[in-house]
Amino acid sequence: MLDPEDMQAIREGVRDLCSQYPDAYWRELDAEKAFPEAFVAAMTEAGWLAAMIPEEYGGSGLGLAEASLILEEVNRCGGNSGTIHGQMYNMFTLLRHGSEAQKAHFLPRLASGELRLQSMGVTEPTTGTDTTQLKTTAVKRGDKYVINGQKVWISRVQHSDLMILLARTTPRNQVTKKSEGMSIFLVDLHQAIGHGLSVQPIANMVNHETNELFFDNLELPLDSLIGEEGMGFKYILAGLNAERTLIAAECIGDGRWFIEHASRYACERVVFDRPIGQNQGVQFPLAEAHIELEAADLMRWRACEQYDRGEDAGASANMAKYLAAKASWEAANACLQTYGGFGFANEYDIERKFRETRLYQVAPISTNLILSYVAERVLGLPRSF
Missing domain, CATH: 2.40.110.10 (Butyryl-CoA Dehydrogenase, subunit A, domain 2)
Structure with a gap:
């Protein structure tokens, strides 16, 4: 597990940068189907996208755990890490299996932002x-x-x-x-x-x-x-385990965004002379989503620790992705239900984030395939395909 002070420093650093790109920025991009060039450039310039590139190549030399915090915080701040996460996990194949000449040529240019591997x-x-x-x-x-x-x-x-x-x-x-x-x-x-x-x-x-x-x-x-x-299939699997762990972190960030917004709104919104958050029909779905997010978070850290120690993180990465995607989707539903009709209005950003987090029930690996993986690789059941 990371040192709590280091974790907080990463969170605060990313949060400070994200504050320059508020909800209105993402809302406008969503309406125009535009790419967040300014945000990606700022994340690159700040060195966040070079977090996992070794120091000798111009990066920070951090691990998957730190990278997962970066992406989690972007989503928790209302952004969309899907615009930057490719640089994090695509680099693994080059870093772990590339020749010395390839790494010397490409990694410093990726670290500086001269090139993007997205x-x-x-x-x-x-x-x-x-x-x-x-x-x-x-x-x-x-x-x-x-x-x-x-x-x-x-x-x-x-x-x-x-x-x-x-x-x-x-x-x-x-x-x-x-x-x-x-x-x-x-x-x-x-x-x-x-x-x-x-x-x-x-x-x-x-x-x-x-x-x-x-x-x-x-x-x-x-x-x-x-x-x-x-040997490409074997190589790609290691990168996919990192991808699934990072996606889990993004889902945790989404889930926390939904729960924080819904909890705040439930305390402020008054119907029948009482805040709607006083009603257990509002409380319980949010509490349940929070509990499931916390459980997913623990599995995320387990996957990160195994990966950063060089162990086989396949099972943990898949389970982390499954739990986090499910928890974020349930948090999204609870949040939308809490906001009621206002949740469908673009100005509240609920519907935008609702659509974004739904993707992770399908990609980068569907929930059914994760269940098959666990059944066959962990429980020893016969292969179904």
Whole structure:
């Protein structure tokens, strides 16, 4: 567990920056479907997005625990960490499996903000979360890898310089295990878009920039390969465990935002000559949501500690994400119900945050897949798929 004073210092630092980007800022962006460039630039300049980059590369050298606090506090302040969290977890693959030359070239530029690594290309239209069935291929031809295929729901491509890409380098019928034969590449998006990569934005219910990608003989240099060819699926899993833990922290931040707003409103709003917070029908859903958030928070810290110690955090990361996403969604419902009709008005920001936190019941991994993971990997039940 982090030192309480260090935790408070991180919270206060992020909170101070977020105070410069109040609810009205996010509300206006949501209405315009715009990206928070000013906020992302400020977070980068303050060094928060370089928290997990080692000091020798210009970062702060902090762990997943500290990173989770940063994202939690952004959401607790009413912002949307979905605009910055990619930089946190996408970097893991490069940091853990990149060559010394790759790390020396890219990490200092990521730490300074010269480059952004906000995007990861894994999901495909016909495979979804069945990643081992992905169809995007990378074929070595001379001094190039040639990429062909399609990806979907790929976030922040239009606001990133680099993208982590998972593609199959060995056909499925030539591998012993279905998880073998996939490789990870670092794609320079400025060189790729318009030269074999096309991007189609997807309009959606949340102000979350996401896209469909089409690869048509995109050529990548051989040194764009990260780590060993064929080991990409194994590499990506470590980053996904970090992603799920960070998403859990964001959900905890959302949940606390909902409960704090609802509790304050329930004390102020008077109906039938009494504050509505005096009614147990209002009290109990908020109390229950708070209890579940506190439990999710404990699992978040367990996942962070395991990850930062280099242990297998798969089970804890999945359970933290499940608990936090569920708790934040229940807090959102309780908050909206507390506000009643006013909760639907844009000016209160409830409906915006309500839509944002609903995403995490589905992404980055659905609740059903987490239940399958726990049933099979933790409880030893037969595989269901």
